[in-house]
Amino acid sequence: MVSAAWGASATLIIDGASFAVSALLIVRIRQPLSKVMTTRRIRMRADTAELWTFVRSTPVVSAFLRLTVGLRLCYGMVGLLPVYALDRFHVGDAGVGVLYLAQGLGAVLGPFLGRRLVAGSMRRRLHAAGAALAVFGVGYLALAQVTALGPGMAAALIGHIGVGACAILALNGLQLATPDHIRGRVMVLVFGLSSAFQGVSSLAVAPLAASIGMPDTTRLLAGLAVVYAIVWAIGVTRTGKARKIVEPDTIHEDTPDLTH
Helix, strand or coil: CHHHHHCHHHHHHHHHHHHHHHHHHHHCCCCCCCCCCCCCCCCHHHHHHHHHHHHHHCHHHHHHHHHHHHHHHHHHHHHHHHHHHHHHCCCHHHHHHHHHHHHHHHHHHHHHHHHHHHCCCHHHHHHHHHHHHHHHHHHHHHHCCCCCHHHHHHHHHHHHHHHHHHHHHHHHHHHHCCCHHHHHHHHHHHHHHHHHHHHHHHHHHHHHHHHHCHHHHHHHHHHHHHHHHHHHHHHHHHHHHCCCCCCCCCCCCCCCCCCC
16 A cells, blocks of 8 residues: 555655664563573584484474475465566556555464464374465465456465465474474574575576466466475375374473484
């Protein structure tokens, strides 16, 4: 609505101001955000080796990391939303804003809907997160088919309900399944993988759209999301049958053994 009323420059200024206000609010926090912990010297090689050993020996952690990679590998197609608004739906800046509104609403609803499905179980968390990745793909497969803004908003909403649920369930699942002494390294790893694969996906979208067209690019990445989710779910099911999935879904004590 801001873009439609006052233009893109006003939108960028207001958006930047909102980040500045957030920074000021954060700076004003005086209460410590975490308990005081003893620190030790960083050992780059040893700490990294311990991280990889932990990931390989903890199936639930490696499963959530693989799911995060799948989500971000397909996420580049989200950058096509403005192109759909302008070139397919012909609705201008206001239409771009409305599509992003649907995206944001879906991203907010997804984690709440996903949380209702997990019911305190790590197994259910895994299955719900994998299904959410498939929902992301289905939403964008629908977007590639529609030709009007209303159905496009519905498709974006559905797709980003999947994104929100998948991303938050996976991230929170990693936090729950990881002991204190290594959790920071796991979080660094997941954010690094997310940035890397989302960057690769975003870079691939432009030449793909130029060569095979915007709808087929969307179908390609959305189909990849669905197939990836199915293959990932099969792997998780096999791991679960081997009794290697953590139960219940509770905050983990600071002990490295998660495979019992």
